[in-house]
Amino acid sequence: MTSPAEGAATSTSPASQHLDEIEITYDDAIVRKFVFASVGWGVIGLLVGVIIATQLAFFQANFDTSWLTFGRLRPLHTNAVIFAFVGNMIFGSVYYSMQRLLKTRMASDLLSKIHFWGWQLIIVCAAVTLPLGITQSKEYAELEWPIDLLVTVIWVVFAINFFWTLIKRREKHLYVAIWFYISFVVTIAVLYIVNNLALPVFAFKSYSIYAGVQDALVQWWYGHNAVAFFLTTPVLGIMYYYLPKAAERPVYSYRLSIVHFWSLVFLYIWAGPHHLLYTALPEWAQSLGMVFSLMLWAPSWGGMLNGLFTLRGAWDKLRTDPIIKFLIAGVTFYGMATFEGPLLSIKSVSALGHYTDWIIGHVHTGALGWNGFMAAGVFYWLVPRLYGTELHSKSLANFHFWLGTLGILLYAMAMWIGGITQGLMWRAVTAEGALLYPNFVETIEAIRPMYMMRIVGGLMYFVGFCLMAYNLFVTAKSGAPVDGRAKVPAKPNFDDGVAVPALLTKKPVIFSVAAAAVGSAFFLANLTVGAILLVILVIIGFVSVKFFGKELEAGEHHNTFHYLLEGRPLLFSTLCLVAILIGGIAEIVPTIMVEKAVPKTGPIATPYQPLELHGRDVYVREGCYVCHSQMIRPFVSEKMRYGEISTAGEFIYDHPFQWGSKRTGPDLHRVGGKYPNLWHYNHMLNPRSTSPGSNMPNYPWLAENKVDFADTALKVKAMKTLGVPYTVDEIANAAQLAEKQAKVITEDLKQNGVTIEANTDLVALIAYLQRLGKHPAHPSQKASGTAAAK
């Protein structure tokens, strides 16, 4: 590698060989907008995080107010941090870097502006609807269908501007950062659309087209890859641009970046099922999720090492430069999180860690350490340049770094200790074989000190972030907006004399296709033939390493496959799309299309009664899934604590699924019939009256809010459209059936001294909770005389 100074002076870019140059001005106004939007939303997202952390330690912080309750604010926190804070940071960083890497202004200022204001509108819509309980209840995909449509439109606007800029670029070669941006733009589009397919019922209410196991798999295929392709790949691209800029030296190994990029984008998409280990998800999907997660460790650490080693020869900067501190610490946290992720994906580790706060600690190592610190490093580097001035205070930035680091460590340690403690308590048994801690609240009280420690850690991080906001604001005020300018080739010549067909017959392509063909044949063949093909596959692998390596070593630029590929954005994007589609198709399509792929094991569900459907919507609206699972895993301790193990057939009419991902409270899948109606009534109004020590909020508004039975038929009809076998009579008499069931519950409550109107949310919710885990005969079954509901 040449030194930075040499590189700038003696660049041999084909584009730079042209004498005719023009001066262009970059659109940095859009970068400034996104940067300060990110900082502003970051303050709000983190503040909400501190509030909900406080609510978990002190239930009083829910203030008995519907829109301030944990179940509604938690989705607001995750959406604000992921899509508002990190999203705006990514867009700002992408707009700044891609213009300079491609030596061109963004293709359309108008599209950039529509993208910016459209994205902020989406965030405002989320900030309004989520506290109101308008949600699809799919984690990180809670936004209802009208907002989903808006997201799709704005994403298309962004994608058009992005690819249009790629087309009008003046630098032939796409730098590694651009590859990661391409994977981000393409994959998020695929994930978002597939996961959010839903049938609208009203203006802000829809039901997922998938149910039960299928819905769970699609959701976590999306959920995991939202982390992968929203929080990871674009931020890796940002690392590949801003770390060399800050360190003033090129990336350590460009060739390693090729290997780790393609491995990462291909493998990541398969790993989603690791969120569903030991659930009713088919075993094959769980195993794929686990092993692909383990494979991910290699390319993830390839990226981390490439980032860290970029600082080679300049480690002294780590002592003095806060930007380098943030970027290097961010990359280090990335390494920690991507080591912990595969570890947690091992089934036996997941058995202990899943549903506990260990997962929360893992997520925040990535979000606060990787995303938050990378954002801080980029902002401290970017803002002075965007305003033609120096950073207001380096010492304040250094203080932010140490405060933030200490905050993350306190947070992560609290969650590790709390999570493992609770996981061990859930499974602990006495010498006689009974549960050692049969009362779930005992396990909550044991980790309450850790919840308080989490508040301290989160608060420290939040204060540090506010200091950054102040520092950046004062920096901007001390300068004036500056748009970057550069002299670029007027008419660059991109012709390298190699046609696409010729490129597609290069050795790496041939070997890849051959390996894929043999691999597919292995999959289709029987075991004996499969073993022979496996040997052939291994041989192809070793031979390709040898030849692929030689191909990469060729001295002439035009001989190298990837060098040629980097000059063809369309082909590059297509291959990227193919890489991510393979995993998606292999996991999602069989789950939806092949009946045998999701065996309906266990008892078969029967459709919910109309009132239960209303109650389920209340459960979704209040975000109960945020703290309660509905999935009893095949462990003796879980069977003793919650009841019979959950099976796939029980969820076939759950649009959307409500398995949850965290147990701040106990699992609810077999809660139906476990307690009388009066217990649920008291518990919802004051959980401490039935479960002393509980940290669950009070829900007084449920006894006041009215269910509109006029909507009942619409909801039942929508479910029928999705394949739930409601009868014609049920749809026609849905409201009457709901009222009838409600009256049975209110009569029962009346006999126990409680008077409540039949058309309240609380009665509907009690109906739903009493139904959980039960499968009474349904009219459609009686009519057909079958035991199965379908």
Place this chain on the structure above:
Amino acid sequence: MFKAFYASAELLDGPIIAMAIFMTTFALVSIRMWRKGKNNPTYDHMAMLPLEDNASAEGSAS
């Protein structure tokens, strides 16, 4: 075989084998690149792209 794979849990060695092949290949390619990549100018131009505008960038008040 694919029907059996999706219908039951009897072929779970497949993903494990895939992991072993991948890890081996990834390690071999990485080691090879690590060892051979030091004096190879092929990708130097691309690696320098983020640093190219350091010298030429100028600013204008907007």
